[in-house]
Amino acid sequence: MRRHYDYIYAVCRRVAGNDADANDCTQEALIAVVKGLQRFNSQSSFRSWAYRVATNACLDELRRKKRRPVPTDLDIEVDVHTAPTEDRIIVEQLYVDGALRDLDENFRTVIVLRDIVGMEYREISECLDIPMGTVRSRISRARQQLMQVFEQTGNKTPPTERHR
Amino acid sequence: MTDELNELASAYVDGETTPDESARVENDTQAQITVDKIRRLSSRINSVAPQQDEVRENHIAAALAAFDAAASDKTIVVDKPDPDATQKIDLRSNNPAPLRAVPNEPQDQAPTSNGGYSDPNIAGLVGNVVPISPKPSYRWLAPLAGAAAFVLVLGAGFTIASQDTFTSSSDEASSVAVATTDSAVAAEARQVEQQAGSASASDAADTDADDQAESAADFADEDAAEVEEESAPAESPAPADNELLSFDVLPDDAELEMIGSNTELSTDFQFSSCATGANDPSGGELLGYLPIMVGGERGELLVFSSETGRRGVSVSAVDNQCQLLPQG
Numbered sequence: 455m456r457r458h459y460d461y462i463y464a465v466c467r468r469v470a471g472n473d474a475d476a477n478d479c480t481q482e483a484l485i486a487v488v489k490g491l492q493r494f495n496s497q498s499s500f501r502s503w504a505y506r507v508a509t510n511a512c513l514d515e516l517r518r519k520k521r522r523p524v525p526t527d528l529d530i531e532v533d534v535h536t537a538p539t540e541d542r543i544i545v546e547q548l549y550v551d552g553a554l555r556d557l558d559e560n561f562r563t564v565i566v567l568r569d570i571v572g573m574e575y576r577e578i579s580e581c582l583d584i585p586m587g588t589v590r591s592r593i594s595r596a597r598q599q600l601m602q603v604f605e606q607t608g609n610k611t612p613p614t615e616r617h618r
Numbered sequence: 619m620t621d622e623l624n625e626l627a628s629a630y631v632d633g634e635t636t637p638d639e640s641a642r643v644e645n646d647t648q649a650q651i652t653v654d655k656i657r658r659l660s661s662r663i664n665s666v667a668p669q670q671d672e673v674r675e676n677h678i679a680a681a682l683a684a685f686d687a688a689a690s691d692k693t694i695v696v697d698k699p700d701p702d703a704t705q706k707i708d709l710r711s712n713n714p715a716p717l718r719a720v721p722n723e724p725q726d727q728a729p730t731s732n733g734g735y736s737d738p739n740i741a742g743l744v745g746n747v748v749p750i751s752p753k754p755s756y757r758w759l760a761p762l763a764g765a766a767a768f769v770l771v772l773g774a775g776f777t778i779a780s781q782d783t784f785t786s787s788s789d790e791a792s793s794v795a796v797a798t799t800d801s802a803v804a805a806e807a808r809q810v811e812q813q814a815g816s817a818s819a820s821d822a823a824d825t826d827a828d829d830q831a832e833s834a835a836d837f838a839d840e841d842a843a844e845v846e847e848e849s850a851p852a853e854s855p856a857p858a859d860n861e862l863l864s865f866d867v868l869p870d871d872a873e874l875e876m877i878g879s880n881t882e883l884s885t886d887f888q889f890s891s892c893a894t895g896a897n898d899p900s901g902g903e904l905l906g907y908l909p910i911m912v913g914g915e916r917g918e919l920l921v922f923s924s925e926t927g928r929r930g931v932s933v934s935a936v937d938n939q940c941q942l943l944p945q946g
Contacts (some may be wrong), residue, residue, distance in 0.1 A: 455678055463674070464666040477673060484681035489688050550662055568632060569663040575634050594621070594628035597656055604659065 455484065458504060461571050462487075465505065466512045468566045471551045475516060482515045483508035502580040505571060509563055509581070553603040561596035568593055627652040631660065 466479035486507050494503055554562050567573045567581060575593075579586045623646065629635045630643040631653055643649045669677075 455681065459674060459678060460668060463669045463677075467666050468663065477677075480669070481677050481680060484677055485684045488681050488685035491685070546662065546665070547667065550665075554663070565663065569660045570666065575629075575632065590629055590634065591625060593632070594625035597628050597659055598624055600659055600663075601655055604662075 455488070458487075458501075459484070462505070462508045464570045465509060465566050468550075468554055468570055469509065469512050469562060470516060471555050475519070478519075479512035479515045483511040486511035499577065499580060502573075502577045505567060505573070506581040506583075509567070513559065513563070549604070553600050556603060557596055557599060561592055561599065564589055564592045565596040565600070623649050624652060628656055631656045 462483050463476065463480045466483055467473070467476040470476040470479045487504050490507050494500065554565075557565070563582065564578055567578050568575075573581065575586050575589045578584075578589045582589070584592075623643075626635060626639050626643050627649045630640060630649075635643065643653065
């Protein structure tokens with residue numbers, strides 16, 4: 455459990471979009487995983503199964519709260535020369551949260567499983583029970599949308615990105 | 619740039635393209651620019667601040683408590699406010715009894731009051747480390763053990779009695795063999811002496827003596843063979859403690875005790891992780907109930923003993939995760 459915790463939390467954090475919901479989602483996800491262990495079919499990948507359960511639990515928790523990720527204001531001006539590192543990190547989090555928030559849930563899930571957990575397309579396909587071709591196209595479309603969002607707010611990109 | 623090329627660039631970043639598709643992306647300047655953008659994008663998404671240690675531990679404790687509760691009829695034993703009494707509460711209840719923090723192990727961090735969770739059950743579990751018994755109680759085991767002991771004693775007595783009877787029979791058979799052999803020698807001597815005389819009596823005595831001697835010899839041979847068989851070393855000597863025996867099916871509630879492995883395990887509650895790179899057999903003890911998750915590397919073999927004898931438990935390694943399974 456400790457081995458998977460950080461990834462499950464990161465998935466929930468990105469899917470939920472804020473710390474408060476991410477904490478609740480993570481708790482629900484962990485409980486769902488341990489309670490579902492007896493139903494786990496040992497013939498399949500445990501990782502795929504665990505993240506499927508965790509992702510679904512997180513999405514259910516968000517639906518139960520009838521809450522989408524909390525909107526964040528991207529119109530934040532940061533002085534790239536004077537802003538402390540911590541501030542830049544927080545602003546970066548807000549940018550990413552805001553961009554992911556605007557994604558469709560299906561797109562958000564695949565991109566999170568790919569870029570945070572590092573799942574292969576085959577694993578994501580098993581995890582979400584969708585064809586691999588769908589995984590590939592959803593990831594691509596999600597990335598295009600995210601890149602558009604970041605390009606629109608490019609002047610507010612944190613200095614670590616802008617001056618790379 | 620077309621959607622198709624975007625998709626190819628995206629798949630290329632993820633290493634999910636065929637050689638032809640990879641070559642196509644690498645030969646397209648625009649696709650290469652997109653590849654760089656996607657890599658930066660992925661890096662930004664991937665950067666998630668780690669969870670606070672205290673919240674992390676609370677999450678794990680609550681999940682383990684839920685697991686234990688689910689494994690014991692949805693109830694957990696907690697201390698009531700009255701320190702002298704304990705009670706069982708139903709996790710499904712909306713109004714659980716007030717819980718009191720009773721850590722079962724020394725903890726580095728004191729639990730918080732409610733962990734910030736709205737669900738009262740979860741909040742209670744998070745805020746209170748529930749004393750979890752790592753081994754479910756099997757009350758039916760006591761009478762079963764008694765019955766097994768009785769059967770064992772009965773069987774041992776029967777075995778001893780059988781051996782005594784068999785020994786007596788063997789002694790008698792040996793006596794018969796000696797006697798009949800002597801009779802045969804005597805009969806043969808008489809036959810030589812008498813030669814042509816008393817042919818019928820001699821033939822009868824010879825026949826009887828031969829038959830008896832033959833029977834006794836056969837019995838003695840069988841006896842000797844059995845004795846030899848008993849004294850001979852077993853074909854399958856007892857294996858070493860850390861030798862993997864077989865992949866037998868284990869019952870779901872099998873109590874397993876780890877007696878050897880080719881890696882080193884930590885024994886944190888029922889969930890443990892394999893420390894990679896350790897090759898020496900570990901004598902650590904891991905008590906748990908299936909299913910047990912053990913993180914580890916592919917190819918690890920664990921040997922467990924159970925109430926019904928030593929059993930091999932295969933480690934199914936998938937993507938560097940391994941899980942103990944009840945069968946190979």
